Structure formats: C-alpha cells, structure tokens
Amino acid sequence: MSAAPILSVRDLRVGFQTEAGLLQAVDQVSFDLSPGEVLAIVGESGSGKSVTAQTMIGLTRSKNSQIEGSVKLDGEELLDADDATMRRLRGEKIGMVFQDPMTSFNPVYRLGNQIIEAIRAHNGDVGKDEARQRVVELFESVGIPNAERRIDNYPHEFSGGMRQRAMIAMALAMEPEVLIADEPTTALDVTIQAQILRLLDDLNRQRGLATILITHDLGVVAEVADRVLVMYAGRVVEEGTLDEIFYDPQHPYTWGLMGSLTRLDRPRPRRLPQIAGSPPSLLDLPQGCPFRPRCPHEFSKCPEYPGLEARLAEAAGHRDRCWLTPDEKRAKRQVEGQIGLEAPR
Amino acid sequence: MTPLLEVKDLVKHFPIKRGILIDREVDQVRAVDGISFDVQRGETLGLVGESGSGKSTACRAVLQLIKPTSGSIKFEGREIAGLGRRQMRPLRREMQMIFQDPYASLNPRKRIGQIVGDPLKLQGVARGSDLRRQVQELLERVGLASEHYNRFPHEFSGGQRQRIGIARALALKPKLVICDEPVSALDVSIQAQIVNLLDDLQDELGLAYLFVAHDIGVVRHISDRIAVMHDGRIVEQGTADQVCEQPKDDYTKKLLAAVPIPDPRESRERRGQVASR
Numbered sequence: 001m002s003a004a005p006i007l008s009v010r011d012l013r014v015g016f017q018t019e020a021g022l023l024q025a026v027d028q029v030s031f032d033l034s035p036g037e038v039l040a041i042v043g044e045s046g047s048g049k050s051v052t053a054q055t056m057i058g059l060t061r062s063k064n065s066q067i068e069g070s071v072k073l074d075g076e077e078l079l080d081a082d083d084a085t086m087r088r089l090r091g092e093k094i095g096m097v098f099q100d101p102m103t104s105f106n107p108v109y110r111l112g113n114q115i116i117e118a119i120r121a122h123n124g125d126v127g128k129d130e131a132r133q134r135v136v137e138l139f140e141s142v143g144i145p146n147a148e149r150r151i152d153n154y155p156h157e158f159s160g161g162m163r164q165r166a167m168i169a170m171a172l173a174m175e176p177e178v179l180i181a182d183e184p185t186t187a188l189d190v191t192i193q194a195q196i197l198r199l200l201d202d203l204n205r206q207r208g209l210a211t212i213l214i215t216h217d218l219g220v221v222a223e224v225a226d227r228v229l230v231m232y233a234g235r236v237v238e239e240g241t242l243d244e245i246f247y248d249p250q251h252p253y254t255w256g257l258m259g260s261l262t263r264l265d266r267p268r269p270r271r272l273p274q275i276a277g278s279p280p281s282l283l284d285l286p287q288g289c290p291f292r293p294r295c296p297h298e299f300s301k302c303p304e305y306p307g308l309e310a311r312l313a314e315a316a317g318h319r320d321r322c323w324l325t326p327d328e329k330r331a332k333r334q335v336e337g338q339i340g341l342e343a344p345r
Numbered sequence: 346m347t348p349l350l351e352v353k354d355l356v357k358h359f360p361i362k363r364g365i366l367i368d369r370e371v372d373q374v375r376a377v378d379g380i381s382f383d384v385q386r387g388e389t390l391g392l393v394g395e396s397g398s399g400k401s402t403a404c405r406a407v408l409q410l411i412k413p414t415s416g417s418i419k420f421e422g423r424e425i426a427g428l429g430r431r432q433m434r435p436l437r438r439e440m441q442m443i444f445q446d447p448y449a450s451l452n453p454r455k456r457i458g459q460i461v462g463d464p465l466k467l468q469g470v471a472r473g474s475d476l477r478r479q480v481q482e483l484l485e486r487v488g489l490a491s492e493h494y495n496r497f498p499h500e501f502s503g504g505q506r507q508r509i510g511i512a513r514a515l516a517l518k519p520k521l522v523i524c525d526e527p528v529s530a531l532d533v534s535i536q537a538q539i540v541n542l543l544d545d546l547q548d549e550l551g552l553a554y555l556f557v558a559h560d561i562g563v564v565r566h567i568s569d570r571i572a573v574m575h576d577g578r579i580v581e582q583g584t585a586d587q588v589c590e591q592p593k594d595d596y597t598k599k600l601l602a603a604v605p606i607p608d609p610r611e612s613r614e615r616r617g618q619v620a621s622r
Contacts, residue, residue, distance in 0.1 A: 044532040044533060044534060044535075045503075045532055160396075189395035189396055189559065190395070190559070190561075190600065190603040190604055190605075191395065191599060191600065191603040193603065193605075194602075194603040194605070197605070216532065216533055217533075217605070218533075218607040219604065219605030219606060219607040220605050221607070222605060222606060222607045222608055222609045222612045223605045223606075223612050223616075242609045243609055243610075246607070246608065246609050247609075256534055257533060257534065258607070259537075260533055260534055260536065260537035261533070261562070261607050262540075262560070262562030262563050262565065262566045263562060263606070263607060263608075264561060264562055264565060264589055264601065264604055264606070265606050265608065265611060268565060268566050268585075268586075269566075271541055271544065272537040272540055272541055272566060273537065274534070274537035274538045274541055275534035275537070275538075276538075278502050278504055278505070278534075278535065279502075279532075279534075
C-alpha cells in the first residue's frame with residue numbers, strides 16, 4: 001500500500017492447552033497494516049479471526065496459552081511487552097470495539113464517567129472538567145445528539161446503535177493509531193449498521209486511522225475494506241485487495257462464502273449454492289488442506305498442506321493456499337456459478 | 346379457497362404500569378398495531394422488519410403464546426384468537442415453531458431422541474419402538490444420522506442443532522411452521538444449508554412457512570410473498586420480487602438501501618450516488 005506499516009504481524013501462532021490436547025487457534029498468520037488502511041479479516045466462528053485480534057492487544061495471555069511469532073506496533077514488539085506497557089498501549093495506541101455494545105459497558109456507571117475514568121487513567125494530568133469536555137466532543141464526533149446531556153446517561157438508556165457509537169467514542173478517546181473492530185455491526189439493525197459503517201469510514205479517512213475490521217459479512221467488507229484476509233481453521237487461506245478477492249477469488253472456500261450469499265442485486269437462484277459439511281474441529285484437523293473434506297474440487301495434491309503463495313503473475317499481493325492452478329480455478333469457478341466473473345479493474 | 350392462516354387487524358398492546366398500591370396504566374407499548382395478512386397452503390410468507398418492529402410478537406400472538414389485545418386469527422377458517430390452552434392443544438399439532446437460537450432452544454439435559462420424540466409422545470401419536478423409528482427417520486430427513494438418537498445437544502454444532510430444532514417442529518407433521526429468525530445465529534456457510542433444507546422440506550411435505558427475519562436477502566430467497574413491518578404495522582406487502590425490486594413504501598426503500606451489497610464496485614457506485622444526492 002502507501003505508507004510504511006504501523007502494525008506488522010509475522011508468523012503469529014496462538015495455541016491453547018486444553019484437556020483434549022493443544023488447540024491451535026491461530027497458525028502462521030502474517031500481515032501489515034498501514035495508516036489510513038482498512039484491513040478486513042473474514043471468517044466463520046472458530047476461524048481464529050477474533051483470537052488473532054485479541055492476541056495483538058494481549059488479551060489471550062494466560063497460563064494455558066502458547067503464543068509465538070511477532071506483533072510489532074511502530075517497531076515495538078508487543079508479544080513480550082510487560083503488562084504495564086500493554087495497559088498503556090491499549091487505548092493510547094490501539095483502540096478496540098467489541099461486537100456486543102450491551103455487555104461491553106458497566107451497567108451501573110454513567111457512560112460519560114466510564115470514558116472519563118479511562119482518559120484519566122492514561123493521563124493523570126487531565127482534570128475532571130477537561131476530561132468531561134473531551135468526552136462531550138468525542139460523543140459529538142461520533143454523532144451522538146445532545147452529547148452534553150447524554151454523557152450522564154446509563155448504558156441501558158442508549159439504543160444499540162447509540163451504544164455502539166459510545167463504544168467507538170471510548171475506543172477513540174486516547175486518539176489511538178490503530179482501531180480493531182470485532183464484528184462492530186453484527187448486533188445492529190441494517191439501517192443502524194449503515195450509519196456505523198459510514199462513521200468508521202469517515203474516521204478512517206479523516207484521522208488516517210489504521211483499522212482492522214473483523215467480520216463474517218462480505219457485504220460489510222465490500223463497503224469499507226481496502227484489503228481482505230480470509231481465514232479458515234486458524235489460517236489465512238487467501239489474501240488480497242478488495243477487488244482481487246471479490247472479482248478474482250482464488251480459494252474454493254472464498255468461492256463458497258461468496259456463493260452462499262443471498263444477494264438483493266441479482267435474480268434469486270432456485271437453490272442457494274452451499275458449502276457442504278461444517279468447519280473442522282481445531283483439535284482434529286484433517287491432514288493437508290483443512291478445507292479438503294468440504295471442498296468439491298479435492299484432488300491428489302490436497303493431503304499435502306499448501307503454502308500461502310502468490311500464484312497469479314499479475315498480482316503479487318494476492319496470495320492463497322490452494323494447489324489448483326489459476327486457470328483451473330477460473331474454469332471451476334465458472335462451473336460453480338456467478339462468482340467473480342468479471343476481471344478485476 | 347380459505348387460506349391456511351388468516352390474520353385480521355391483530356393488535357397486541359403491552360400496558361406500562363406505574364404506582365405502588367394501585368397499578369395505574371399510564372401508557373401502552375403498541376407492539377403490534379393492527380396487522381392483517383394471510384398464508385396459503387404450501388406457501389412462504391416472509392415477515393421482515395428491524396428489531397422492535399413487532400414481528401416476534403406477531404408470531405407469538407398467532408400461536409396464542411401470548412393473548413392478543415384484539416383482532417382475529419383464523420386457522421383453516423376457524424377462529425383461534427382467545428382459545429384456552431386446552432382448546433389449543435389439538436391445534437398445536439398443526440402449527441409448530443422453529444426458534445432463533447439453537448443453543449437456547451434445546452434442553453441440554455435431554456437426549457436428542459427425547460427432544461425430537463417428546464411432541465409425538467405428548468400428543469399420543471407414537472410410543473415404544475414405533476416412536477424410536479419415527480424419530481430416527483426424522484433425524485435422517487433433516488440431514489442427521491439415526492445414531493445421533495442417544496446424544497446430547499452439546500455434542501452438536503450450531504447448524505446441526507438447528508436441524509434438531511427442525512426435526513422437532515416437523516415431528517407432528519404440521520401444516521404451518523413459524524420460523525423466527527431460524528438462520529440468523531448461524532455461520533454464513535451453514536445458513537445456506539439450512540435455507541435449502543427448509544426449501545426441500547416444503548416441497549416434499551407441502552408445508553407453509555411464516556418466515557420471520559431481519560435479513561431481507563434470506564427472506565427474499567425463501568419467500569413467495571413478503572410483508573414489511575415497521576413500528577407494529579405492515580407498511581408494505583407483495584410478492585418477494587415486487588417488494589425487493591419495486592418497493593413502494595418509503596420505509597421499505599430505506600431498509601433495502603441499507604443492505605450492504607457484496608460487490609465493491611456497485612457499493613462504491615451507490616455510495617457515490619448517496620453522496621451527490
């Protein structure tokens with residue numbers, strides 16, 4: 001992309017020791033994120049997208065977790081930073097927005113006070129009145145009307161959409177450089193979702209905020225992302241720019257995701273293309289490609305685990321984990337249906 | 346021909362009460378405020394709307410799980426609004442429900458065989474080895490294996506649990522199945538499987554669905570006709586393609602415009618249009 005990356009993740013592996021053995025939740029995940037860029041991480045439950053994000057900000061540290069690899073923020077290694085450093089970085093450098101705005105605030109404290117507390121915990125020099133003023137401005141900047149009065153409300157007095165705005169305001173309170181949004185609109189109605197996506201888009205452009213958007217909704221991805229990582233069973237199976245992923249998808253799992261969407265802009269098919277079976281257990285992964293048991297195009301090479309490689313001469317940044325050649329993929333994709341039929345432009 | 350289900354001017358208001366000794370009714374929540382629709386045999390009517398639009402309340406009122414404030418609900422031409430529990434019992438065989446959350450809608454202490462078989466037992470349809478055989482057939486019909494009979498819900502994934510919920514709903518061979526957000530808690534790749542299963546079952550068994558969801562894409566795919574709910578009222582009703590392609594009501598238009606299009610170029614174009622307007 002354009003500027004030097006602010007966040008750089010290399011060969012991240014996160015495993016959890018369980019009674020049934022080591023569960024490798026994230027394996028060999030690498031990516032860079034530049035200021036002003038929106039990177040979408042797409043995948044189903046159990047694909048490792050949330051664990052990846054949580055590990056970056058130190059939320060998966062525990063006795064039974066094994067974390068390897070490197071996460072560098074502005075050149076500083078986060079994986080071996082101590083807890084005090086992480087506490088400082090969370091909020092000041094990296095803000096996080098969670099899926100459920102209902103459970104992310106403390107219900108017995110006024111919203112404004114929770115954010116004022118966060119600001120003052122990071123910077124003791126800020127007086128109460130000054131912090132309060134800042135929260136009012138933050139509320140205004142994320143589009144909460146009557147900010148002056150609303151900051152004295154309790155979380156239950158806010159609607160879902162307003163609560164999500166308040167959460168974004170809290171994540172932005174310390175002016176972080178990176179924002180991680182984990183399914184920020186999944187719990188919201190579509191009309192509210194559209195507003196929140198606009199807001200994230202504006203913030204991203206005005207402040208040059210680097211954003212990681214975690215979602216399972218490809219429609220949301222198409223609206224805001226610059227680049228996309230598709231994850232399956234803890235690994236990145238395909239990565240590329242937004243247009244590369246949507247108009248020339250290379251991995252059969254990505255085709256499956258695109259095919260199973262119900263689209264309002266197309267005539268409805270008689271039957272929805274579906275992906276057979278269900279995601280594998282991370283404790284019992286098939287040998288080779290983890291998508292193999294569900295893939296209609298499995299062949300002799302698949303029991304061998306494919307590397308994440310650029311297989312297209314014209315797009316060096318578009319990488320995937322599938323043994324099929326690009327020509328075979330394009331041919332098979334046509335057979336599967338209306339998936340990425342147009343060439344990327 | 347009389348429709349299978351005919352709902353007329355259905356109203357459900359919830360009172361808001363204040364006061365300590367004397368419960369004074371100070372206001373009402375007009376959850377469902379006079380809606381009318383019908384469902385024909387073998388047909389799917391989609392009911393869309395955002396949270397709080399009253400779609401779940403409407404479903405529950407139809408099933409008499411809550412008492413409607415006023416209005417008429419006719420099933421096969423017979424008035425059922427106001428019927429008591431006992432009078433409703435034989436009708437329960439004809440109308441079943443599939444719930445949203447497959448993690449909350451199955452009793453974790455019961456085996457699958459019992460969960461699916463209980464409706465048959467309670468209604469006195471089958472018992473003993475006959476019951477077991479019927480349940481195993483149902484499990485296979487919804488894409489599970491008959492060996493799953495003795496397992497517990499926690500051994501199944503979300504999609505499989507939803508299949509169990511479907512098997513339970515179909516056990517009594519109902520004519521109408523009310524599906525309240527049946528796929529919204531599932532992963533995308535599993536949603537398509539469940540939608541296709543519901544489609545197949547409808548073709549095979551001649552079921553009618555009242556399909557409630559907030560995802561217009563899914564509703565359009567499965568429905569013959571769609572009714573759009575907003576603030577307790579139906580603002581628009583028509584065939585699925587009519588409502589989605591030539592919406593007449595302003596709210597329907599707004600709702601459709603808010604659905605993200607999974608196509609970057611179209612999405613950019615649309616945003617450009619919105620910005621220049």
